[in-house]
Amino acid sequence: MDLALALNIATTVAVVGGVIFGAWQIRVAAKARTTQVSLHLMEMLYSRDLIEGLSALHDVPEGLSWRELQTQLGHRWTAVFTLINTLDGLGILVFRKEVAHDVADDFFHHAVAIVWQKTGAAIVERRQEPGRETSFRFLELLATAQAREITLDR
Numbered sequence: 173m174d175l176a177l178a179l180n181i182a183t184t185v186a187v188v189g190g191v192i193f194g195a196w197q198i199r200v201a202a203k204a205r206t207t208q209v210s211l212h213l214m215e216m217l218y219s220r221d222l223i224e225g226l227s228a229l230h231d232v233p234e235g236l237s238w239r240e241l242q243t244q245l246g247h248r249w250t251a252v253f254t255l256i257n258t259l260d261g262l263g264i265l266v267f268r269k270e271v272a273h274d275v276a277d278d279f280f281h282h283a284v285a286i287v288w289q290k291t292g293a294a295i296v297e298r299r300q301e302p303g304r305e306t307s308f309r310f311l312e313l314l315a316t317a318q319a320r321e322i323t324l325d326r
Contacts, residue, residue: 206275209271216258217283222258224248229286229287260308264310266317273317276314288311295307
């Protein structure tokens with residue numbers, strides 16, 4: 173074997189090894205990101221505002237208007253509104269594929285179902301107001317997708 177052939181073999185082995193190592197690093201980074209997102213979602217799920225919002229919603233009947241929800245919840249309205257906005261934001265992240273649908277479903281299925289069940293009528297009513305036609309549409313998309321067990325696609 174001459175020197176040129178040996179150097180070509182060494183170069184090829186180095187390139188192939190670099191590609192394999194790079195692919196492995198990408199996979200490790202993706203797994204770390206998924207783990208980080210899951211941990212953050214778990215933290216978010218157990219935040220005081222979300223727990224208070226869910227607790228407050230359990231006490232109200234379904235089908236209330238936006239104003240009736242605010243009136244009946246009183247000082248707890250802020251926690252419920254925070255919960256609605258948070259889950260709408262989660263819906264945006266799922267829609268944009270920043271958070272996997274199954275991860276969001278695993279952590280927030282119950283919360284999304286309760287929130288939409290209790291506030292859906294009020295949200296639909298609120299959309300009748302000028303300038304609010306798209307209010308909380310990602311929360312609705314998330315609730316609908318979870319109810320149908322489908323993924324959100326653009």
